Amino acid sequence: AQKVTQAQTEISVVEKEDVTLDCVYETRDTTYYLFWYKQPPSGELVFLIRRNSFDEQNEISGRYSWNFQKSTSSFNFTITASQVVDSAVYFCALSEATYGNKLVFGAGTILRVKS
């Protein structure tokens, strides 16, 4: 069965601090895809990254970086030098090749960045 766990319900940091959002997943498929989405207070879900199970390379995009480790079934997300505009709910999600397009979301982590 597919499952995504985001153990951190809420994180508060001060601007310019680095912050890491944890994501642990469970799947029986050998082919699967992992995603991160951002949901600001306005409500829309914004796609940040997609990773397939065969690509364990870490990725950096500006202040964002992602660490994918199959050995620990984790796909963690780090924001460097956080800004107030980073305040949002962040969702990690999983889809399996067997179940096609179905996205299973974690419960989300609320990130509050204070100035």
Place this chain on the structure above:
Amino acid sequence: DAMVIQNPRYQVTQFGKPVTLSCSQTLNHNVMYWYQQKSSQAPKLLFHYYDKDFNNEADTPDNFQSRRPNTSFCFLDIRSPGLGDAAMYLCATSRDKGQQPNQPQHFGDGTRLSIL
């Protein structure tokens, strides 16, 4: 800009009165999804259309129906809304083809449904 558009942004209906939420897209994506997101919870998939094929989630109540008259439009019909159906409803699209499955989903701004 190409995008996913949901109307209305806010919808108020009465208990038991049918309501329809709409979604349109200019991305020409072949897959369209409807999610329900209750307060402080993760989005939950209700159903999706893969091209013209309708895929209902096993735990989606019969009260929820969907229509996709063409590639660009998809509707969510709630036949007899109950108080428990108050939520944000999110529409999403993706371009999934055989060799390129599980593509990122692009979401609209959502419709927040209130039940009186």
